[in-house]
Amino acid sequence: MYEFTYIKPGSLPEASDLLTRHEGAKPLSGGMTLIPTLKQRLSQPSHLVDLTGLAALKGIALVEGRLEIGAATRHVEVATSTVVRESLPALAALAAGIGDPQVRNRGTMGGSVANNDPAADYPSAVLGLAATVHTDRRSIAADDFFQGMFATALEPGELITRISFPLPERAAYAKFPHPASGYAMTGVFIAVTGGVVRVAVTGAGPGVFRWTDAEAALQASFSPAAIAGLEVDATDLNADIHAPAAYRANLVRVMALRALETLQTSSKGQ
Amino acid sequence: MTFSRLEDRRLVTGAGRYVSDWNFPGQLHAAFLRADRAHARIVSINTEAARAMPGVRVVLTAADTAAAGFRSLPCAAPIPGKGGSALLKPERPVLAGDVVRFVGECVACVVAETAIAAQDAVEAIIVEYEDLPVAMTAEAAVAPGAPQLHPGIPGNVAIEFETGDPAAVAAAFEGAAHVVSLDLHNQRVVGSPMEPKGCLARHDASTGDYFVHVCTQGTTGMRAQLVATTGVPDEHVHIVAEDVGGGFGLRFNAYPEYSAIMLAARLAGAPVRWVASRSEVFLSDEHARGVTSRGEVALDAEGHFLAFRFNFLNDMGAYIAPTGPVVAVLSIRACLAGVYRVPAAVANVRLALTNSVPMAAYRGAGRPVISYMIERLVDQAATDLGIDPVELRRRNLIPTAAMPWKTVNGLGYDSGDFPAVLDKALGLSDWNGFSARRAEAGARGMLRGIGIATFIESTGGGASPDEVEARFGDHGEITIHAVSHSHGQSHETAYAELLASVLGLPRERFRLRNGDPGVRLAGNPTGGSRTMHGVGSALRVLADDIIAKGRELAARALEAASADIEFDNGVFRIAGTDRSVSLDALIERHAAGPERVFDTRSSARTGSTFPNGCHVAEVEIDPATGVVSIERYTAVDDAGNLLNPTIVAGQMHGAIVQGAGQVLGEHAIYDLETGQFLTGSFMDYAMPKAVNVHGLTIADHPVPTPTNLLGVKGVGEAGVTGSLPALMNAILAALRPVGVTHFDMPATPARVWGAVGAARAGDGRRFAHA
Numbered sequence A: 001m002y003e004f005t006y007i008k009p010g011s012l013p014e015a016s017d018l019l020t021r022h023e024g025a026k027p028l029s030g031g032m033t034l035i036p037t038l039k040q041r042l043s044q045p046s047h048l049v050d051l052t053g054l055a056a057l058k059g060i061a062l063v064e065g066r067l068e069i070g071a072a073t074r075h076v077e078v079a080t081s082t083v084v085r086e087s088l089p090a091l092a093a094l095a096a097g098i099g100d101p102q103v104r105n106r107g108t109m110g111g112s113v114a115n116n117d118p119a120a121d122y123p124s125a126v127l128g129l130a131a132t133v134h135t136d137r138r139s140i141a142a143d144d145f146f147q148g149m150f151a152t153a154l155e156p157g158e159l160i161t162r163i164s165f166p167l168p169e170r171a172a173y174a175k176f177p178h179p180a181s182g183y184a185m186t187g188v189f190i191a192v193t194g195g196v197v198r199v200a201v202t203g204a205g206p207g208v209f210r211w212t213d214a215e216a217a218l219q220a221s222f223s224p225a226a227i228a229g230l231e232v233d234a235t236d237l238n239a240d241i242h243a244p245a246a247y248r249a250n251l252v253r254v255m256a257l258r259a260l261e262t263l264q265t266s267s268k269g270q
Numbered sequence B: 001m002t003f004s005r006l007e008d009r010r011l012v013t014g015a016g017r018y019v020s021d022w023n024f025p026g027q028l029h030a031a032f033l034r035a036d037r038a039h040a041r042i043v044s045i046n047t048e049a050a051r052a053m054p055g056v057r058v059v060l061t062a063a064d065t066a067a068a069g070f071r072s073l074p075c076a077a078p079i080p081g082k083g084g085s086a087l088l089k090p091e092r093p094v095l096a097g098d099v100v101r102f103v104g105e106c107v108a109c110v111v112a113e114t115a116i117a118a119q120d121a122v123e124a125i126i127v128e129y130e131d132l133p134v135a136m137t138a139e140a141a142v143a144p145g146a147p148q149l150h151p152g153i154p155g156n157v158a159i160e161f162e163t164g165d166p167a168a169v170a171a172a173f174e175g176a177a178h179v180v181s182l183d184l185h186n187q188r189v190v191g192s193p194m195e196p197k198g199c200l201a202r203h204d205a206s207t208g209d210y211f212v213h214v215c216t217q218g219t220t221g222m223r224a225q226l227v228a229t230t231g232v233p234d235e236h237v238h239i240v241a242e243d244v245g246g247g248f249g250l251r252f253n254a255y256p257e258y259s260a261i262m263l264a265a266r267l268a269g270a271p272v273r274w275v276a277s278r279s280e281v282f283l284s285d286e287h288a289r290g291v292t293s294r295g296e297v298a299l300d301a302e303g304h305f306l307a308f309r310f311n312f313l314n315d316m317g318a319y320i321a322p323t324g325p326v327v328a329v330l331s332i333r334a335c336l337a338g339v340y341r342v343p344a345a346v347a348n349v350r351l352a353l354t355n356s357v358p359m360a361a362y363r364g365a366g367r368p369v370i371s372y373m374i375e376r377l378v379d380q381a382a383t384d385l386g387i388d389p390v391e392l393r394r395r396n397l398i399p400t401a402a403m404p405w406k407t408v409n410g411l412g413y414d415s416g417d418f419p420a421v422l423d424k425a426l427g428l429s430d431w432n433g434f435s436a437r438r439a440e441a442g443a444r445g446m447l448r449g450i451g452i453a454t455f456i457e458s459t460g461g462g463a464s465p466d467e468v469e470a471r472f473g474d475h476g477e478i479t480i481h482a483v484s485h486s487h488g489q490s491h492e493t494a495y496a497e498l499l500a501s502v503l504g505l506p507r508e509r510f511r512l513r514n515g516d517p518g519v520r521l522a523g524n525p526t527g528g529s530r531t532m533h534g535v536g537s538a539l540r541v542l543a544d545d546i547i548a549k550g551r552e553l554a555a556r557a558l559e560a561a562s563a564d565i566e567f568d569n570g571v572f573r574i575a576g577t578d579r580s581v582s583l584d585a586l587i588e589r590h591a592a593g594p595e596r597v598f599d600t601r602s603s604a605r606t607g608s609t610f611p612n613g614c615h616v617a618e619v620e621i622d623p624a625t626g627v628v629s630i631e632r633y634t635a636v637d638d639a640g641n642l643l644n645p646t647i648v649a650g651q652m653h654g655a656i657v658q659g660a661g662q663v664l665g666e667h668a669i670y671d672l673e674t675g676q677f678l679t680g681s682f683m684d685y686a687m688p689k690a691v692n693v694h695g696l697t698i699a700d701h702p703v704p705t706p707t708n709l710l711g712v713k714g715v716g717e718a719g720v721t722g723s724l725p726a727l728m729n730a731i732l733a734a735l736r737p738v739g740v741t742h743f744d745m746p747a748t749p750a751r752v753w754g755a756v757g758a759a760r761a762g763d764g765r766r767f768a769h770a
């Protein structure tokens, strides 16, 4: 770790101000990603602005038919919240499958979405549900927010404050955990919201993306058979020491089928 | 709350003391600059800026270690090479001066007032390199035209061993009805003990003594290697260690960092501590396995083995670690023919140098290499000849009545009952019920396979006798000292229970101290599953010696001849009378006196023992994802007499899962072109997880060995030796029906899925290494 100045602001405007004033400042949420990179000296912020004391970034609530989750809400809170479990069980199940208990007890939704790790779970839900990312400056639609590997629409110093999810008729997430890291080797989030099917894929490519062929097929016929024969183009998928792109392409279809299977056994999905 | 092991309360409540728990006034912190490339000439090292940084006290480079008279780290071959050839020893400096030969090799050491200041200064050191071509695999290193790593070692082969009779084998192959061959790769793995390696050294300038706090498997080996490297006389090097958080073989040798820290402590005039980060553990802990092999078996028309022929090419890394050659050859020599009655066998073992971290002992230490080779070859023969794998084994097992057995290369097994071990495993695993389970799995779309391995091990004989010492405290406690260090093997409990049962005292009376610099004993580090037969035997002698002392004191107290005194369950009694005195009472009366009459040092010398077993694994493979799930695992082992079955079961569980780790995913990967290490964290290096293993059944079939006082054989590593072949045979059994004919570890989901797909497209060998 290199030296930095740690600040824990008491209000959102103060946090925003600190982050705009200091070019080298970085927000610190659960620290599950940021602190390891600091320890390995891969990043050298001048200031760490701790978000965990900001009331404006906390809380889970149903507001006018949408599920609103504060950016500093920890994975364990999403996983165990009665509100989430009843209104969007697929999201609670996704959160329960992130990392391990230690990670879920510290890591936050805002940190995960801002980081946009290509193998993170939450981005698939945000994109699959066409959620809205609210920041201290504006609102960003999910389709505009994610911009490839670790890249997002966030401007320097811009803070995610909360994420607003529409409530789907049905939704399910199926994840194939990476054998070493436990992140998503491939994860597929399928949602039907207002009659529109979206299929978001994480882990397989350089960033979360929509599998539009499957969306079209499921829109026509919402059944496993509709996508069982679809081929996934492996050209732009990740290939590394763990698996070739063809394997991830296969997982996209297999995990999509498994997500559909869970939908068939429960009306709202999980 | 009660704990079944004496060490548990301390360990689970965080009261254990590891290297990073030691702190001394004025202590400084060290950090190492490591090579960021696999092979390069060092043109220059500039440490000026680093030395000028705040808090920096010492900066060491090769020039400093040379000035201190440091020598190459030691290495040796345990037996002569082919035709009496000697090991070509690569010079291994503590800090690289001329050439770096693997990513992670130490180039400089900085000592500063804080660990952060030391790390900052490391980053300020400027090294100018001139890159050299790399050889990243053993095959690449021995190929014509490969870059030569060390002067004096052309072709990068440090030694070639041969064991067995090549002429007899050639003759047997000539007359054979069938010949079956198999190429296998036993991939490189990282040991990953929980405690990262570390070292804290203190130097006493007035006496010249060094106190070196390190992670160690035993002080004798550690001290000898530090003495050989630093040139500090043996009597001035004191190894201190209490709890050690895992070793698996890679806490045996003295890493170069330890010698550097000793020098740094002397030059700084203050204690210096260094504890590796997990990244440094991945980059610079010894790695293991990394063996490319070919096995051939000759059979007669009835499926009797006529001969085995093996060739092993070992990737030794950039230098020869002290335990490297031992691991490469001794187990192969000792277990050359496995549990089989085979009249001829030969093995050739070549040690190749590559631009990677040195290879050394890792749980099993060569037995998982030979057992994996033999047992996969036997299954291949069964497949090729259309003989049931159990039947083929049964036809060739050494019969119980033939014990003791002289093996083909002149060594021997003292005892064993291989057919009974096999039968017990078949029964417990419900081998015969497998086809129904396979059919049921098939109906769910899953591929199910069952695999078997009948194997034998050879435990470490030990380089010296094992000494133990009992010291009786003033408050009744009895402290046992021994060299063989506990780093997860439950010695504290096992020793106490052994002594308690012989002496008739409660086990809580005994304490264990391993690395106490005040007590210098002869003995062997923990390794080769030898502690209970080595140290255990010495403890048995110790107990008898204590009883003998007690008997004399009892005779005096009871006014009788010592020959008339019996000892039973802690009480001395004049035979045939009710006049008695307890050992405890005698200890209370005499132990604390100035002569410390009960304090006793005893020793024993034992040779190797031959634990053996039959393991049966049953796996299910999801063809859609390639995920392998271990559904059942049955291990029947002959470890001789069991002193504490719970500890034995724990060792079996751990070792089986460690084997499962290598089978399912552990793989240390270097980039073949750049030599960078690609699996440098647990994000990329797949450790086995609890979800991977279900249904372990552990059973024993003890045949006590006559070669030691306790009849014990050793159990720490058998789980790995059995699980590599049993699991891979099960995986192959599951994959053969879809057309996979060959497959090398690791069975990661992507590789298994790829193999199924390739087999369906007509290529059954796509995931073979060679």
Ligand SMILES: Cc1cc2nc3c(=O)[nH]c(=O)nc-3n(C[C@H](O)[C@H](O)[C@H](O)COP(=O)(O)OP(=O)(O)OC[C@H]3O[C@@H](n4cnc5c(N)ncnc54)[C@H](O)[C@@H]3O)c2cc1C
Residues within 6 Å of the ligand: A026, A027, A028, A029, A030, A031, A032, A033, A034, A035, A051, A071, A072, A097, A098, A099, A100, A103, A106, A107, A108, A109, A110, A111, A112, A114, A115, A117, A119, A120, A121, A122, A154, A158, A159, A160, A161, A181, A182, A183, A184
């Ligand atoms: C062992 C391990 C296993 C894991 N497994 C998984 C897994 O299976 N699936 C998965 O999805 N994730 C996994 N993670 C990641 C985990 O979910 C982290 O919580 C997440 O990546 C980051 O969240 P955080 O709150 O810890 O963010 P931090 O580490 O604090 O921050 C991450 C980044 O986001 C920025 N940031 C934080 N909050 C905001 C904000 N409100 N607005 C703008 N920028 C912000 C920070 O500056 C930083 O750059 C794992 C992590 C670990 C250590």
